[in-house]
Amino acid sequence: MTTVEASQSATWARPRLRPGVVLGPGVWRDGKLVHHVMDPETGWYYRVGPREHFLMSRMDGTRGLDDLAGEYATAYQRRLGPENWQQLFGMLHQRQLLHGATDPDALAELTASAAAGAAKARRGPLSARLPLFDPQRLFTRVLPWLAPVFTWWFVVPALLLALAVAGYVVWQLPELAGGVGGGRPLPAILIAVVVTWLIVFLHECAHGLTCRHFGGRVTEIGVMWRFPLLAPYCKVDDVVLFTPRRRVATAFAGVFVSMLALVPFAALRLWGPPDGMLYDLAGTMLLFGTATAAINLVPFLRLDGYHMLSHALNLADLRADTYRFYRRLLRQGPQAVRDYRPRDRLAYALYGLASALFAGTVLSLLIHYWYTTLARWVGPGWSITILIAEAALLTALLTHHTRRRPAPPRPR
Template sequence: MSATEHADRAAAARAYRPALRPGVLIGPAVLRGPRTVHLIKHPVSGATFEVGPKEHFVISRLDGTRNLDDVVSAYAARFRLRLPEEQWTRLLGLLGTRGLLAGSPDPAPPEPPPARTGTFWKGSRRTVADAHRTAGRLHRLLSPLLRPWAQLPLVAAVLSMIGTVLADPVTFLDGTLDLLTRPLVLVPFAVFLWFSICLHELAHGIAARHYGGVVTEIGLRWRFPAMMMYCTVDNYLFLPGLRPKLVVAAAGAHVNLVLLLPFALWWALLEPTDPSRPPLAGMLFIGCAQALSNLVPLPPLDGYRILSHTLGTANLAPETWTYLTLRRRGREAVAAYPRRARRIHTSYAVTAVALVLLAVAGTCTAVLLLLLR
């Protein structure tokens, strides 16, 4: 290649104003171990990969209006460093190879998952052909109930119900024992709980749909003899802002508690000596325990997702285990971890151990109290 041709190619590269293809999703900054990363997702293939803050800074400015000189100036103002031309070229080559630049050829869409996987003992089955459309229909049907004027009274009623149960645990434990001795009442309530858990999963999908999420699957998952519904949200981590992620994660437990409100009202309206009151108290205790246990910040519960989003972390539990493993080798082994990461992983390790011990102690205490009644 002649010097003139080389200069022409260099000039063309500097004048090039690249743009991301429409629909590319870029996630917020999250802490993964010692590194801060951003997730980027292809709109067709669904493939995701991670980039660091500097790469994210460049990628987020690829809107078709900026060339190399524009990006270099902004990069220098942000990081006090000059963006090497080789790094610019390499990043654009990577984005082009992955089909993330406008004009890149469309990759083959992912193969749809099989309708059923697994065996009689363990597996899953899709029950809805178009999960996103189904979630959209449910969202449109329930949209009036998702507004603040409806949700604020429901939240207040739920908090009042939880406060009533916590204020007198002995009464509600006695009611649980009474319920366990009445199979004709216990069996229908167990069926109600099963449907409540199914609605719990649908609530995640409807809440995600409310904020623009994509629901990819609705189906049944079984581990013999148990069978539960599941609802998969494809772009949950890319929803804009913290609030939508927290709402989606908490939606299931919220629905479980809202479904208990008719039982709470019925219990409150009965006379204290009414024989129907104890089993209703037992239903409230079991239902509240089931819903609130989902908010415990341990994987794979919803509370773990809520905590992870609040802290802005990814893979919090496994990364904490990795940090503790390295920490046992000495301070030098975790020198790459920033102070915030060290505080988060240490605090979560202590919290997780305390929660497990508290759960064991609480379960043993409840069983003991029930046996002594």
């Protein structure tokens, strides 16, 4: 037996995952429990079932196959046969996850395919991403200085302060809206655009720093195009490896920092000079900043509020799974969704109904506003014709985009 064969034989006898491979906790996806597996060397994120996760989590080089089989039989009341081991090790070998049994060429191919998939996902007519730099080192250096902000001694008072600012904006809403609509603060609005962009950047950094605080990697900061907006983004894919509470905290961190950034403007509005550029700027920032934070928390848009709700329910993709749930329910009847947990059936049913109500309300308001605007310009008859043509064009574009959209190369 050669040295290589002896090494591989030892690897199979007492299997161990490669250093750096991380197994995430269970999360529910389409009625099934799955676990995410992160391979930092190749950049891939995989999904495995709970039984594969059970065995992989015990592959630490100290247990032989008999030990693993015994623990599995105790947990699942089922013995593993040769075909089961062949299937498991075939998957581990294909993904190059076993220590001492890797092929450099296969690793390079996996790395290249992950990078190519990520680059392809960045391009699109309605959404695209332009990476700018890797913030991992910067966040690692800054994080020790920010340790106090992750304690309850800071979070609770800061949250109360943010809620106080939101309450002040609601209380002063007529005055703030009147100031913006009156045409006085046009210079303040222009300055507010720049300041808002800086706050959005801090918002994204808050996501990244929170992810890094919980042990995740933050590999990318850049600029994102999501029609019709252009804004910074921070890539925090490692949240799939966190517990639900930590995932919720990471998703909420951005809105939290955005609201805290409005505190100086509230102070300026309350105790500063009652007129002038700074007063107008403070009012503009409070109005639009609070509105942006509120929109971010709406759980029917794929923003922070949506991710917070998904994480709180421990569901991988609430919207996509809700579509699948209703498609099965409407096509095949209640029998088709009996495999779902009762709490998931309730979550999907309520979220689907609430989403439809929200979308219908927003669409009705938009159509009414656009119709009344067109009617003033071209009359009622042409207004209806234009609305029908726009609806047909939008439907065709969405259908075309949906058919051509590639499947995501890795889970998010």
